[in-house]
Amino acid sequence: MKTHKTVVVISIDALHPDSIKMAKPENILRVMEKGISTLDGTSVAPPKTLINHTAMALGKMPEESGYTVNAWKPGMPKAEGESIFSLAKKSGLKTFYVYSKELLGFLATEDVDEQYFAGMDSLSEGDRIVDETKEDYFLFLHISGLEFTGMEHGWLSDEYITKFQEIDAGLAGVIKTIMEKTDTTLVITSDHSGHEKIHGSDHPEDFKMPLIVYSDMADFSEYNNKSYKTVELKSLLSKII
Numbered sequence: 439m440k441t442h443k444t445v446v447v448i449s450i451d452a453l454h455p456d457s458i459k460m461a462k463p464e465n466i467l468r469v470m471e472k473g474i475s476t477l478d479g480t481s482v483a484p485p486k487t488l489i490n491h492t493a494m495a496l497g498k499m500p501e502e503s504g505y506t507v508n509a510w511k512p513g514m515p516k517a518e519g520e521s522i523f524s525l526a527k528k529s530g531l532k533t534f535y536v537y538s539k540e541l542l543g544f545l546a547t548e549d550v551d552e553q554y555f556a557g558m559d560s561l562s563e564g565d566r567i568v569d570e571t572k573e574d575y576f577l578f579l580h581i582s583g584l585e586f587t588g589m590e591h592g593w594l595s596d597e598y599i600t601k602f603q604e605i606d607a608g609l610a611g612v613i614k615t616i617m618e619k620t621d622t623t624l625v626i627t628s629d630h631s632g633h634e635k636i637h638g639s640d641h642p643e644d645f646k647m648p649l650i651v652y653s654d655m656a657d658f659s660e661y662n663n664k665s666y667k668t669v670e671l672k673s674l675l676s677k678i679i
């Protein structure tokens with residue numbers, strides 16, 4: 439059977455790296471065991487959703503790209519410049535973008551072949567794409583939920599940890615399928631975290647995020663247990679796309 443190239447980035451919104459030790463998420467832990475990881479990642483400032491996803495996609499700091507506003511609505515101009523989607527497309531991959539917050543539509547440019555604003559259904563949309571796609575592809579899958587639990591119950595609260603375990607369980611199929619393949623890369627990361635019931639502030643906890651990479655396409659060991667910033671995602675992916 440001919441294999442196809444698969445590159446999947448999962449961004450779990452508002453995931454505090456300490457929650458991995460606390461929640462013991464079995465699926466994500468399997469990726470960590472077989473891949474590389476660091477819990478010493480940080481957001482670019484300010485540690486907010488659109489600012490950091492834009493930094494991930496464009497590989498530029500907000501002050502460099504000029505994209506410093508954490509707001510966007512349909513009909514407004516979208517991100518310009520080379521992105522992880524344009525790199526993937528140039529490499530011959532079909533590009534998918536699934537996101538669960540409207541403002542992330544800012545990154546759904548013409549280099550995205552199929553985009554889905556999936557709200558809270560992004561996990562099942564991701565499952566479907568991973569199951570059905572039989573060609574080379576790149577998928578960026580954004581998963582919402584933890585930021586709301588954090589705001590209501592607090593970051594790293596029991597409720598937050600339970601929510602993270604639910605997200606991990608929801609990722610079981612995607613993780614299993616990708617790790618059973620060859621020509622495959624899976625990145626699991628986040629945009630920011632929070633402290634108490636607050637996020638987006640200049641508190642150091644709000645900037646923390648993890649990076650986990652499993653790949654048989656390239657060696658990512660230079661990232662293992664090292665400090666990392668959200669803005670480095672594009673250069674990381676440029677090893678393979």
Ligand SMILES: [Zn+2]
Nearest residue numbers: 451452487629
């Ligand atoms: Zn966020």
